[in-house]
Amino acid sequence: MSDAVASPATAAKPRRQLDRAVVRFAGDSGDGMQVTGEQFATEAAWAGADLVTLPNFPAEIRAPAGTLFGVSSYQLQFGSRRVYTPGDRLDCLVAMNPAALKVHQRDLKDGGLLIVNTAAFEKKNLDRAGYTSNPLDDPALEDRYRLHKVDITRLTMDALESVPLNVKEKERCKNFFSLGLVSWIYTRPIEPTVAWITKRFAKNPAFVEANTRALKAGYHYGETAEIFTECYGIEPAEMPPGLYRSITGNRALAWGILAAAERTKLTVVYGAYPITPASDVLHEISLHKRFGVRAIQAEDEIAAVGTIIGAAFGGAIGVCASSGPGIALKAEGVNLAVMAELPIVIFDVQRAGPSTGLPTKTEQADLLMALHGRNSESPVVVLAPMTPGDCFFVAYEAIRIAVKYMVPVIVLSDGYLASGAEPWLIPDPKTLPDIPVSFRTNPEGFAPYVRDEATLARPWVRPGTAGLEHRIGGLEKENITGNVSYDADNHDLMVRLRAEKVRRVAQEIPPTTVNGPAAGDLLVVGWGSTYGTITAAVEEVQQSGKAVASVHLRHLNPLPPDLGQILRQYERILVPEINSGQLVRILRAEYLVDAVGFNRVRGLPLSTEELREAIEQLLKEKR
Amino acid sequence: MSVTEAPKKYTKKDFESDQDVRWCPGCGDYAILSAIQKMMPDLGIPRENIVFISGIGCSSRFPYYMNTYGFHTIHGRAPAIATGLRLARPDLKVFVVTGDGDGLSIGGNHLLHVLRRNVNVTILLFNNRIYGLTKGQYSPTSELGKVTKSSPAGSADRPVSPCAFALGAGATFVARTVDRNVAYMEETLRRAAQHHGAAFVEILQNCNVYNDLAWNVLYDRESKIMNDLRLEHGKPLLFGPVDDRHGLVLEGATPRVVRVKDAPERALWVHDDGNTWKAHVLSQLCTPDFPIPIGILMQVEAPAYEEVLLEQERAAIAERGPGDVAKLLVSGDTWRIG
CATH class of the missing domain: 3.40.50.970 (Thiamin diphosphate (ThDP)-binding fold, Pyr/PP domains)
Structure with a gap:
């Protein structure tokens, strides 16, 4: 087996161009799936793809091996167009053991690529995963997916035969074999992973050797084994020029x-x-x-x-x-x-x-x-x-x-x-915008709660400043003097001042970006991490010519000053959230608009497909 | 401590704020306030570099009455707030004022950790064995069986000893003093304030409204003779009438009261405030079997938490220079597009 890194150009098998792919590595929490996924993401990024990742791991540090709740996975979607989400349905699933197959199989598209490590499909692991018979023997699995049964463990051991490590240490390199194989399938460069391994295990040359060999063995296996008839290429995405990193x-x-x-x-x-x-x-x-x-x-x-x-x-x-x-x-x-x-x-x-x-x-x-x-x-x-x-x-x-x-x-x-x-x-x-900080030092006219006219901020005083010694605390303060005050009118004033101060932060908020037509049938309003899902779903619907737009809020208190005006430009408002309807309540209360929610509380990002269907459904119900 | 020289010689008056003091007439807190204001000029620290931080309770109104920087915070959390302040501003002299409820009930956890970390703060715990501000419920230092509004049949909680708690937490300075002995209190507070690291002072304080004369064994002219055990480093632990002095001896780890005239002089327990083992024994002494130790139970040197962290910061900067965000952002794996 050659040690040279094969470049995509030398791959002899036919290569099919894809726009995007969704790949998930799944295995036992001790199988190194997070590292495998992270490295695959790095490879994809190096090749210029846009991507979004979704690590998913058990709360237990070392859940019992082989169990369903001990399954750890790492998913990513990468593509030649803008990628907003880690993807809903999988194009490729790597299942390192029966539990991983059982947990993740349902997310794989029909006809999707399923790679399993056959060595792990033995009685003990099948029992732990709750299989009464070996699912790999079921012809239905092969009918439904493009199933590749690979003895990843044995192939890894064979590749590491001459490396001075014990059996257990060698076996732990099998995740890099999987990574190598998937890297070949999607023509991702393995150089960044070789560099990572070299740095990561710098103190132990045998580990560098073993993991690198396993990686390359997997890569070459894809190239030479007859079971893989084609591989996939994904062109670099059009992204703004500049220096990138993963974060x-x-x-x-x-x-x-x-x-x-x-x-x-x-x-x-x-x-x-x-x-x-x-x-x-x-x-x-x-x-x-x-x-x-x-x-x-x-x-x-x-x-x-x-x-x-x-x-x-x-x-x-x-x-x-x-x-x-x-x-x-x-x-x-x-x-x-x-x-x-x-x-x-x-x-x-x-x-x-x-x-x-x-x-x-x-x-x-x-x-x-x-x-x-x-x-x-x-x-x-x-x-x-x-x-x-x-x-x-x-x-x-x-x-x-x-x-x-x-x-x-x-x-x-x-x-x-x-x-x-x-x-x-x-x-x-x-x-980045400037952050002006000025500490009050002038004792003249000083009181702890005198306020800036524009921001209503009180002065920030560093202890150590002579002449400004003062006391503050959790008891209600008299405005300006900061003295403890139980006065009814002062309390009412302070309640209003504290609220007004926060309201004035609205002057910091730039005009809201509307993704889509400035008026139309439906506006989708989101906040936080659903940005990707919402944008992807809305863009899909927009491609079918529908008058749908989206707005994503970064400022939730205060809300953008132009939001009310924007909301009124659309017939319907949909608010997707990973909760049972929180922002939607606020929008209804603040703006008296008939916003409706799209809510899934499953501990996972929203599904683009489900959201798109919900948008289309709402458009059909248009008043 | 790296504070600049005091620009002038302060008097007690310089530390009195313009606020009306609002404790009940006759409260022991007045004497404590006065002792601290009198002691402050001796520290030689500019007033603006001093911060008093308190929690909630009668004692915690204290910062309002000191003409320094002050922060009256939330129930039990003053030690945590003081820790953050010290880490941000190691140039400041920070006092924490707390009580038996604030410090040992709701804030017990924070008191434990500020002591074990040895943050350089002076902690004054006013112990009146009652909740005063909430009008008279039993506190974690109230004696077992205490009858109060919330314990009409007598409290079922065994009391905690603040000094034993502080020692158990790993405090490096532990002292006890009494509100009615102003001169002695002043001296103890001064030494606590001058300690490097977390200094803990339990101040036995009278609440004349809800728990009057809780410390009467130390107030009453007759009873204090047999109950007030003054600790002086290097001197035998003596108490009792002038003509019949009593002392303590240690038999193994067990203390015993003896008449001085019956005991050989070398058998008497001589106070050594650097001895942490004996301090633990001292902290357990209480009436009626023993007198109450008053003074510095223990003081030892140890690195202060924030100084260790700041030294790590200095070492990191000395080794690799100050941080540079632009460099950080491009560190590790990067790739160029376009």
């Missing part, structure tokens, strides 16, 4: 914080308690001590928000990330920041609930909690990124708004954005 939402959030720290030259204190799926933000932040971002792993969620309030009082930027259960615990702290009018930013990487819920699955059901889930009148700014890469810009924007208006900002990311990745046109930090 996940959680990393983008962390980097957005670093960018704001650099721009403001302020210290950032990041206080967090570990929680899925937000912990990666803490891990990422903790890597970058050189950026003046100080991370505290707090004793609990309440302390985490406490530390950042303390930091904000000290003139630093306070930031924390958590998920729904943790955000619920922070409510009292957020309200202290509302009352004390201090700038803090809280990321809610939403997950399926209530309670512990489905920790690793995505949901958008914390919107009403972010808006209203605290005692009394508690206005805060709420933003939501649309894509993994957008998390960078929204994190930065959240900090900019917080310090400009002296107000808490909540950012609603979710599990799908957090671990999903996309090719990201790397921005030049210099092009």
